[in-house]
Amino acid sequence: GAGVSQSPSNKVTEKGKDVELRCDPISGHTALYWYRQSLGQGLEFLIYFQGNSAPDKSGLPSDRFSAERTGGSVSTLTIQRTQQEDSAVYLCASSLAGQSLAKNIQYFGAGTRLSVL
Amino acid sequence: AQKVTQAQTEISVVEKEDVTLDCVYETRDTTYYLFWYKQPPSGELVFLIRRNSFDEQNEISGRYSWNFQKSTSSFNFTITASQVVDSAVYFCALSAVGTYKYIFGTGTRLKVLA
Numbered sequence: 001g002a003g004v005s006q007s008p009s010n011k012v013t014e015k016g017k018d019v020e021l022r023c024d025p026i027s028g029h030t031a032l033y034w035y036r037q038s039l040g041q042g043l044e045f046l047i048y049f050q051g052n053s054a055p056d057k058s059g060l061p062s063d064r065f066s067a068e069r070t071g072g073s074v075s076t077l078t079i080q081r082t083q084q085e086d087s088a089v090y091l092c093a094s095s096l097a098g099q100s101l102a103k104n105i106q107y108f109g110a111g112t113r114l115s116v117l
Numbered sequence: 118a119q120k121v122t123q124a125q126t127e128i129s130v131v132e133k134e135d136v137t138l139d140c141v142y143e144t145r146d147t148t149y150y151l152f153w154y155k156q157p158p159s160g161e162l163v164f165l166i167r168r169n170s171f172d173e174q175n176e177i178s179g180r181y182s183w184n185f186q187k188s189t190s191s192f193n194f195t196i197t198a199s200q201v202v203d204s205a206v207y208f209c210a211l212s213a214v215g216t217y218k219y220i221f222g223t224g225t226r227l228k229v230l231a
Binding site for chain 2: 003004031033040041042043045048050056089091093095104105106107108109110111113
C-alpha cells in the first residue's frame with residue numbers, strides 16, 4: 001500500500017483478555033518497528049524487526065507482550081492478559097532498511113488506540 | 118546516553134503568528150541524525166525533516182524552517198505565519214548514525230487559533 005496501515009484503529013477490551021494488533025508496512029520496507037505512546041508521553045520503543053527476525057526486543061514491557069512478523073511483511077503485536085496500564089496508542093513504523101544510514105527514515109501508521117477497561 | 122527534551126508541553130498562538138518549537142538533545146555520538154515529525158489529530162506521525170549532524174545549514178521549506186546549532190545541541194523548528202492546519206503535536210527525535218533506534222522527545226502540542 002501507499003503507507004503503513006494499522007488495524008484496528010480502536011480496540012476496547014476487558015482486563016485479562018488477549019488482543020492482537022496488526023501492522024502492514026510500506027511495500028518493500030524490510031525494517032519494522034513498534035512503539036507505544038501513552039497519554040502525554042513521547043514514543044516508547046517496543047521492538048524492531050529486520051525481515052522476519054527481531055534483533056531487538058528490549059522495549060517489550062513484560063512477557064505478556066510478543067510480536068511476530070511473517071513473510072517480511074505484516075506484523076502482529078500480541079498482548080496477553082491485558083491490564084489497564086496497557087491502555088495506550090500503539091504505533092507501527094517501517095523503513096527501507098534498519099541500519100543503512102541514508103535509508104533509515106521511519107514512516108508511521110496512524111496507530112491503534114487500545115483501551116483496557 | 119541519548120536524550121531529547123522538548124520543554125514546551127503546549128503552545129497556543131493566533132493564526133498568522135510565527136511560532137518556534139524548541140528541541141534540545143544529548144548524545145555522546147559524533148555522528149547522528151535529528152528528525153521532526155508532525156502528529157495531527159488523525160494520529161499518524163508525518164515525517165517533516167531529517168538533519169545530519171555534519172550539516173549545520175539551516176533549512177527552509179515553505180513556511181517551515183529549522184535551526185540546527187551544534188554548539189547548543191538544539192534543533193529548533195519555526196513555523197512562519199501559522200495556520201489552523203498546523204495544529205498538531207510535534208515530535209523531535211534523535212538517532213545515532215548506523216542504528217535504527219529513534220529517541221523521541223515528549224512532543225509539543227501546538228494549537229493555532231483562528
